Amino acid sequence: MSKFIYTEEKEKEFQRIAKKYPKIDAMMLPALWLVQEQEGWVSPDAMIFVADKLNKTPIQVYEFATFYTMFNLKPIGTYHIELCKTLSCMLMGAPELKKFIKETIGIEPGQTSEDGRFHLSEVECQGACGGAPMIALNHTYHENLTVDKLKTIIEGCK
Ligand code: FES
Known part of the structure; x- marks a missing residue:
């Protein structure tokens, strides 16, 4: 169980974007991007949250997040x-x-x-x-x- 959840605004955005995708599990990129917009980085907890949301395993989310250099895997400056x-x-x-x-x-x-x-x-x-x-x-x-x-x-x- 993840301690991370989207804010109400990010959840609405997630639902809006999801309508454009034929399958929810193809939404890895926007789902992680929403996390980073909210927190400034993608924490392990957030990866578990995204995995649950997209019917993936946490390691699949981790592999994806570590592949793309635009995702911050540690907190960064303001x-x-x-x-x-x-x-x-x-x-x-x-x-x-x-x-x-x-x-x-x-x-x-x-x-x-x-x-x-x-x-x-x-x-x-x-x-x-x-x-x-x-x-x-x-x-x-x-x-x-x-x-x-x-x-x-x-x-x-x-
Ligand atoms: S070389 Fe294209 S923006 Fe810097």
């Missing part, structure tokens, strides 16, 4: 910085942004700051190459970044 590391962003200054994050927040990709506020992930192309270099901050895109622009964004998070 502000999730996803720094694009693909070619356009790399050429246009992503390494400088990464260096700035390391120097000011003290974190490298995969790490959460000691105060729990920031988590940095390096991700593949997010489809905003025309605005390179870019980050997503809690899913909001910030494009055409410079170190100064990033500094302002980070200061706005404090």
Whole structure:
């Protein structure tokens, strides 16, 4: 029995999405995504919850959640910085942004700051190459970044 349950809002969303699927057990991706939207990460309890909901075993959910890199398997900071590391962003200054994050927040990709506020992930192309270099901050895109622009964004998070 899982201690995790969807909020009322997420349960409604789950039911709405489920109508689009011919079989409930094909809903692994959206079911886990709703968990992550709610909690910020996918806990073992949440995996058991999703398994029960989709008539799967917990290990099937675990295999799925660990395959996709967008699922956080540990709690992350309040502000999730996803720094694009693909070619356009790399050429246009992503390494400088990464260096700035390391120097000011003290974190490298995969790490959460000691105060729990920031988590940095390096991700593949997010489809905003025309605005390179870019980050997503809690899913909001910030494009055409410079170190100064990033500094302002980070200061706005404090
Ligand atoms: S290369 Fe960074 S968004 Fe495409």
